[in-house]
Amino acid sequence: MNRRKLTIAVTGLNNIDSPGPGVPVIRGLRESDEFDLRIIGLAYENLEPGIYLHDVVDKSYLLPLPSAGIESLFERIEYINSIENIDVIIPNFDAELFPMIKLEPRLAEIGIKCFLPTLEQFEERHKANLPEYGKKYNVKVPESTAINSYSELKKLSEEFEFPMLVKGKYYEAYTAYNEEQAGMYFNKLANKWGLPVIIQEFVTGTEVNVIALGDGKGNTIAAVPMRKQYITDKGKAWGGITLDDKKMLELTEHIMKSTKWRGGMELEIIKTKKNEYYIIEINPRIPAWVYLAVGAGQNIPEALVKLALGIETKPYESYQVGKMFIRYSWDHICDIQEFEKLTTFGEL
Amino acid sequence: MEKLKYERPIINKINLGIPNKFGTKPKFEPITQIDGVPVQILAEKFGSPVMVISEKKIKETYKEAKRAFTTRYPKVQFAWSYKTNYLDAVCRIFHKMGSWAEVVSGFEYDKALSNGMPGNQIIFNGPDKSLKDLEKAVINKSYIHIDHFDELYDLIEIAEKLDEKPKVAIRINMNTGIYPIWDKFGFNLENGDAWNAINKIMISGKLDLVGLHTHIGTFINTVEPYGVATTKLMDLVIRINEKFHTLIKYIDLGGGFASTNTLRGSYLQGSDTCPSFDAYAEAITNSIINSGMDIENLPMLILESGRALIDEAGSIVGSVIANKRLADGRRSMIIDVGVNILFTAFWYDHLINPGQSFSYNSEETTIYGPLCMNIDCIRPNMQFPVLKKGDLIVISKIGAYNMTQWMQFITMRPNVVLIDLQGQTHVIRQNETLETITSLELIPDYLKS
Amino acid sequence: MKIKSNLAISESGFVFDPETGDSFTLNFTGKDILNQINQGISLNDIQKNILEKYDVESDSLEMNFYDFISMLKHFNILHENE
Structure with a gap:
């Protein structure tokens, strides 16, 4: 060929x-x-x-x-x-x-x-805007507030219970178990990634993820749910397995449809014991574990290139459940x- | 044999993981001239440092702002924010282009009058207006923006005393989704104070309520809050019309537009993140047009933008005093521009360029001012080419607030020079001398001998 | 003054210190000076050579030269004579 x-x-x-x-x-x-x-x-x-x-x-x-x-x-x-x-x-x-x-x-x-997503799509899914996002698109998100100063953090520690998550504008998140830790992480993240720093309620449950690709018209071109099997001390997956979870796919399709998302995306979700799905973060790009999706039958990078070039791209309809990845260093x-x-x- | 071009010898350690060289293009361009005037000449003729204002840039920026708003909404009036830069020459450039004056003290009010502003083109803002100031403004038929209830009662008394009906607006603070809410100024909307003040004014019958004013903050990098603020003001305009059958003549959205400077602690560059005038205009005018007010009764829109109109028109030409190695091997460079004349160095990562061609290699550098204080730091850390003592540097985008908030400390304040559209230079504020300072001082007799 | 033995200086101005694993970049003038030190030329003579070869005043060269030498020492590339 x-x-x-x-x-x-x-x-x-x-x-x-x-x-x-x-x-x-x-x-x-x-x-x-x-x-x-x-x-x-x-x-x-x-x-x-x-x-x-x-x-x-x-x-x-x-x-x-x-x-x-x-x-x-x-x-x-x-x-x-x-x-x-x-x-x-x-x-x-x-x-x-x-x-x-x-x-x-x-x-x-x-x-x-x-x-790529549009600037509006990119901005509204921002960590700092997650509460409004949840309301607008009718999805569950944890309580969170964006703060710009250390004094705001002090005020917040009365409203939020510990542990709380302290998140950088672009990267990095830490779990703070007391005010001193929260303050330390605030300074660290503000210096590194600028302001604001996001304080988020700690929702307990299992973390699950979806990798997805939207065509910008509301269609989900690809979507594969995964659970991390082993997490490093940096919170990154070292092993993961594809899941058969219809609710996660429905949630993904709902978001793709209502936001007309354009490009790659990763949803970070906490599934609680009551089977509620909280979106804790929306990454506006392909995540590092994309090769699992490729291995399970959905070549998301290839599909993204086709979309970028305006080539007609049909949605993937299935993937192999139970495919695993084990990351290794070399x-x-x-x-x-x-x-x-x-x-x-x-x-x- | 012709000699080779000399470059100061440099050795840089390669920081693993941290990128340094990107290829062959220099990261910096030297700024060797401002509006066609060589910076070398500026420094020779007017001394170093010297502050420079470009009339060309002021006009370009003003025209751009005006275009953005007037193409979307017909009734727009700019009012020059005196506190941002009240050098008379600067104010007059704005007035000549059609800007009214926006003042916040008796001093600024008198300055506006002396710049030829008729009373009815002066907007009088701020929490501190003396009874004398207020009387003057009432007689001159200026627009008085009431800040608090005490002032409201003062004005009612003055109106009775002078038998005049002062033209007033009230300043309103509100939640527009940004932090901090500037609730120091004006009447709060959400707790009902604003509506209460409006009712008191209308029922008194002594004051002519012509406008509503808000000023949501400073260096607002997003446009949505302006949309929210405008919608809230328009709701009030409609409510006033319904209850009192009175048409509000203008809404004043204040200022607060960001300039393209980069805030300290910001990862991305200001010139990349600063919304355009078009974006601000779109948010504000859409909220007016889409309000429930009928078309023929829509109010005039007043804007008091300061920073966004003047920041880019100002530069400082300074020079290198010395280079030093800090204890940790980092380089530091001392320049003759201190934080006493560059206040904005505390919150911006100011743009600094060499004033002449230079070698391509750069080093991590701390740039200090000349004052005997540790806080006199212009840039804590930036990649900067290696310059020699006496070399010129140009700091750009310093037109806002520096020429009003500066202070005479340890040294004297420098000349301010305007470059007109023909490229001619004019001193618009002379450098201070020992006499400028001592002429105000008095020595008690017993200390004289 | 003596340059650390086995220091590798490449044509592009890249310096590798095999003893510490550190690497450095030099600009053209810096490379010229380091090469001359390597050839055993005295610092005084190097300054003279540079003055002859480049368009530079002796005052400013002296300051830059001193600063450069102190950086070489700071990076442990240059040692006092032993």
Whole structure:
């Protein structure tokens, strides 16, 4: 079969103990029957493992940090595009979504497609806006408040019971068991990710997740529910299994339909003992465990590329229940010359 | 043989995991001129540091704001917020373009009069208006925005005494979903104070209630709260019309629009996150148009934007005093611009660029001002190219609040220079001298000898 | 003054210290100076060479040079003569 040639750029090559989704996304893409791909890795840090895995990426480039501003990011992508002629970019970090959404029309002008949520969709599912989101779309969410100062935290500790969750604007969450801990985490997260910091009620139950892909018109193109079987001390899944849970799929379809979500998504859900489903977080992108969905029969990265290119994409209707993933780490060996090339020239 | 271009020798340790070089493009561009005037000349002619205001940028920004609002809603009036920058030349640029004056003290009120503003184009805000101020404003037929009940009663008395019917608005504070709620000012909407004040005014018959005013906060980075505030004001306009058959002539949404500066503690750049005038205008005007008020009776919209209109028009040209190594090997650079003239350094990560071409390599640098105080830090930590003593730097987007909140401390305040549309420079505030300061001082006789 | 033995300085200005595993980048001038130190040229002579070769005043070179040398010491690349 003659496969269509494409160049896809992917970020999030930080396949470390708290992994980015880049490498599993690429593995999914590499298994595509329809496309013959050249993969460009885009990295922010010089030790992102994906950069050095030459069977994963064909070439890598360093990008300026999101905090350098949209203009530097666009200039860098423009430069990379002048060499590589990129068809689609798949950004995989939360923190880069805001600039990428803003850049989407300008990227389209230079021939690069993305498939991202709209700014409104992106903003309204934000951790800080979760309570309103719950009301608007009629889904259960835990109590939460966004705070901008330490003094607000003091006031809040009277309203909220401990333990409480303290969450960073983009990443990281900690469970605080007393006021001192909450204060410590507040400062840590505010310094790292900026304000606000989110204080969330601690709902007890089993954490379950859904990976999904929306076509922007209300259709669910792909959806696979999973339960983490083993969680590392960083709260990341080290093993997981696909579930047969109709209610989770219904909840996902309800959200996709009512928000007309465009792009990849991960729902983090707590299923309580009373069989209630609380959405604790909505990640506006493909999660790192995407390769489980690929293994269970839904190649979400491939479907996302098709949507980005405007190719008609039929919803996946089934997946294999009981498929498991067990994450493993792997010591990749390379020479310092590769590192030198990357750090001095910004590409490898 | 021609000599090679010199670059200061640099060695940087590669921080593992932390990106540093992105390729061959420099991260910084030098700012060598402002509106065609070389920064070198500005520094030579007017000293370093020197504050510079671009008339071109003021006009561009004002026109952009005006376009955004007037293309969506026909009745729009801007009023220049004096406290943001009350240098007379700056005020007059705004007045010439059609801005009224928005003042918050007797001092600012007199300044507006001296800038040729007719009384009926001055909006008098703020919690501190003396009886004398109020009388003057009543006689001049200015718009007085009542802040509290004490002021309301004062005005009723003055109206009787002068046999005038003062034109008033009330300032209202409300919950628009942002924090903190600015409840220091005006009457609260949710607890009924605002409605109570309106009733007192209407029933007194002594005051002419022409407007409703709110000012929801400062540096508001999202537009939705403005939509909420406008809807709440419009609901009141309708309620007043229903109960008293009185048409409110204007609603005043105050200011608070963000500028493109980056707030400290913000991960993303201000220029990326700052809403456009179009976005603010869309939120505000939609709420007016979609209110239940009939079209021909819709009120005028007044805006008191300050920061968003002037911040980008101001720059400081300064120079490097010294470079130092801190104990931990980090570089620090001392410049001649301190927090006493750059107050906004406390809440912005100000944009700083070299004022001449420079070597591409940069280092993690702490930038300090010249004052003998540890808090005199302009940027705690930024990647900055290595500059030499005497090299120029340009700090951009400093037009708002610095020229009003600055203080004379340890050194004298510098010249402020306006660059007009033809690229001519004009000193609009002279640098202070020893005499400026001592002329106000008196020495008791016994200390004279 | 002596550069740590077995330090690897590449054409691109990349420096690898095999003893500590640290790596560094140099700009063009920095690389030039480090190479000269490596050749055993005295600091005074290096300054003279740089003055001849580059368009720079001796005052500002002296300050930059001193700062650069102190950074090399800070990174343990340069040692006092032994």
